[in-house]
Amino acid sequence: QVQLQESGPGLVKPSGTLSLTCGVSGASISSSYWWTWVRQPPGKGLEWIGEIYHSGIINYNPSLKSRVTISIDKSKNQFSLKLSSVTAADTAVYFCARESLESYFDYWGRGTLVTVSS
Amino acid sequence: QSALTQPPSASGSPGQSVTISCTGTSSDVGRFNYVSWYQQYPGQAPKLVIYEVTKRPSGVPARFSGSKSGNTASLTVSGLQAEDEAVYYCNSYAASNNLRVFGGGTKLTVL
Numbered sequence: 001q002v003q004l005q006e007s008g009p010g011l012v013k014p015s016g017t018l019s020l021t022c023g024v025s026g027a028s029i030s031s032s033y034w035w036t037w038v039r040q041p042p043g044k045g046l047e048w049i050g051e052i053y054h055s056g057i058i059n060y061n062p063s064l065k066s067r068v069t070i071s072i073d074k075s076k077n078q079f080s081l082k083l084s085s086v087t088a089a090d091t092a093v094y095f096c097a098r099e100s101l102e103s104y105f106d107y108w109g110r111g112t113l114v115t116v117s118s
Numbered sequence: 119q120s121a122l123t124q125p126p127s128a129s130g131s132p133g134q135s136v137t138i139s140c141t142g143t144s145s146d147v148g149r150f151n152y153v154s155w156y157q158q159y160p161g162q163a164p165k166l167v168i169y170e171v172t173k174r175p176s177g178v179p180a181r182f183s184g185s186k187s188g189n190t191a192s193l194t195v196s197g198l199q200a201e202d203e204a205v206y207y208c209n210s211y212a213a214s215n216n217l218r219v220f221g222g223g224t225k226l227t228v229l
Contacts, residue, residue: 036218038220045121045207045220045221045222045223046156046164046207046209046220046223047220048209048217048218048219048220051218059215059217061217062215062217095163095164099218100169102152102169102170103150103152103154103209103210103211103218104152104154104166104169104170104209105154105156105164105166105209106166106169106175108163108164108165109163110162110163111163
């Protein structure tokens with residue numbers, strides 16, 4: 001059974017950097033899947049942030065590209081998200097997910113709420 | 119890249135059928151058969167219900183079906199049940215910048 005679990009601080013100060021990690025169990029992060037971050041502001045819809053493949057290929061949402069870094073740690077079977085210069089608009093539930101090569105998200109983490117506030 | 123367009127709400131009575139549309143462009147929905155649909159209950163992660171336009175994952179009831187015509191994809195829920203009340207999101211691959219783009223979501227109410 002594939003499981004994903006987000007972890008990281010639930011509170012980040014404005015202008016700071018949001019850092020989250022997604023631990024993967026039941027599947028190898030080096031398998032033929034993309035590993036993706038999606039966020040959802042309170043009461044709003046889903047927004048794709050970006051994705052990484054184990055070979056190092058990374059795709060970002062152009063609207064966030066200047067502030068986002070996604071990385072992968074094969075030794076720990078996990079991948080990470082960093083979002084810099086955060087504002088209140090970055091307050092959201094952040095989900096990690098596994099994405100097939102055919103661009104669908106078949107396994108999701110439970111999500112973690114990150115609040116940007118001083 | 120703009121979000122895909124979905125109606126904000128849809129409704130139907132138990133046993134009826136409801137169809138939710140998802141309109142994109144010739145660069146995403148119209149160009150690729152990489153449209154997927156997700157069901158989300160409050161406080162939970164989204165769940166995949168349709169992928170590659172028409173395919174159902176194991177465990178998803180056959181009441182859920184998908185289709186596409188031109189730049190518009192559709193999700194149909196037949197024989198509505200109370201448990202189908204949720205928000206549904208579509209997603210598509212978009213060629214520009216290797217994007218994945220979501221629709222704004224449709225809240226399905228079972229009357």
